[in-house]
Amino acid sequence: MNSNRAFPRWSLLLRYAFLTVVAFLTILPVLWVIKIALSGENAFQGSDLSPIPSVLSLKNFYDVVLAKDAQGNWIFGRQLFNSLVVSALTTVVGISLACTAAYAFSRFRFVGRRSLLMLFLISQMFPGILMMVPLYVIMQKTGLLDTLVGLVVVYSITSLPFSVWMLKGYFDTIPKDLEEAAIIDGASPIRVFTTIVLPLAMPAVAITALFSFMSAWNEFVLAYTFMSKETSFTLPVTIRNYVGEHTVKWGLFAASSLLVSIPVVSLFFALQRYLVSGLTAGGVKGG
Numbered sequence: 195m196n197s198n199r200a201f202p203r204w205s206l207l208l209r210y211a212f213l214t215v216v217a218f219l220t221i222l223p224v225l226w227v228i229k230i231a232l233s234g235e236n237a238f239q240g241s242d243l244s245p246i247p248s249v250l251s252l253k254n255f256y257d258v259v260l261a262k263d264a265q266g267n268w269i270f271g272r273q274l275f276n277s278l279v280v281s282a283l284t285t286v287v288g289i290s291l292a293c294t295a296a297y298a299f300s301r302f303r304f305v306g307r308r309s310l311l312m313l314f315l316i317s318q319m320f321p322g323i324l325m326m327v328p329l330y331v332i333m334q335k336t337g338l339l340d341t342l343v344g345l346v347v348v349y350s351i352t353s354l355p356f357s358v359w360m361l362k363g364y365f366d367t368i369p370k371d372l373e374e375a376a377i378i379d380g381a382s383p384i385r386v387f388t389t390i391v392l393p394l395a396m397p398a399v400a401i402t403a404l405f406s407f408m409s410a411w412n413e414f415v416l417a418y419t420f421m422s423k424e425t426s427f428t429l430p431v432t433i434r435n436y437v438g439e440h441t442v443k444w445g446l447f448a449a450s451s452l453l454v455s456i457p458v459v460s461l462f463f464a465l466q467r468y469l470v471s472g473l474t475a476g477g478v479k480g481g
Contacts, residue, residue, distance in 0.1 A: 231448035254449035277428040284349040284410040285403050292357030300365035314355035340422050349410040357402045364398035400468040429454045
């Protein structure tokens with residue numbers, strides 16, 4: 195009896211030890227980034243492999259946040275505003291289009307429905323950089339080059355296939371009987387969609403909105419290609435500017451990386467109760 199009880203205890207301890215090691219190895223790079231950011235101008239100096247900084251300094255954060263251009267404009271504030279506007283508008287526009295499209299794919303039967311769904315899926319198999327040249331030409335012809343509106347349009351379009359598939363899977367799990375009962379009571383299709391379907395699909399909408407916000411917030415290649423003015427840059431482009439041809443400002447690079455990650459981490463904590471339900475319920479087989 196005692197030996198049988200001891201074995202599960204040792205097994206549980208081994209599991210905890212294994213998970214502790216894996217968790218430490220996972221957060222070790224993050225600890226190193228924090229150490230470099232807090233080391234001031236002494237980043238990467240010496241042979242100390244400890245993730246704990248030997249010297250604490252906020253100089254790198256001050257230099258990033260208080261940076262100004264030659265005209266005296268506050269660069270970080272402007273670029274933070276650009277990132278927030280682009281990410282927020284991308285989320286609103288993308289989710290609005292994805293909700294209506296996903297609901298149509300889930301509830302209606304029309305010619306080309308399965309083909310369109312497959313095209314959405316196939317579009318996700320190619321790297322986004324392949325679309326850079328045609329998108330650049332389209333934005334140049336339409337006058338949207340070097341504008342935040344152009345970035346919003348591009349980000350909304352590129353995030354649409356994933357959002358549609360994610361939301362369609364969740365809409366498929368909502369019983370049609372609820373909608374049919376509302377229609378019998380005299381509700382219009384638009385009212386059924388806005389007052390019944392959308393409230394029930396809020397977990398999936400929230401998690402899809404989170405992914406849309408993250409993709410727009412962290413995107414670098416398109417923003418770097420389509421924007422030429424420093425005041426029009428988003429924050430990921432700013433981080434890249436700390437990487438020179440011959441030298442890298444590691445302290446500023448690490449500090450700006452931590453500052454850029456704060457909004458995304460905050461959103462994760464705010465929407466964490468939707469993560470499991472939104473991802474699992476949306477992962478059903480679509481018809």
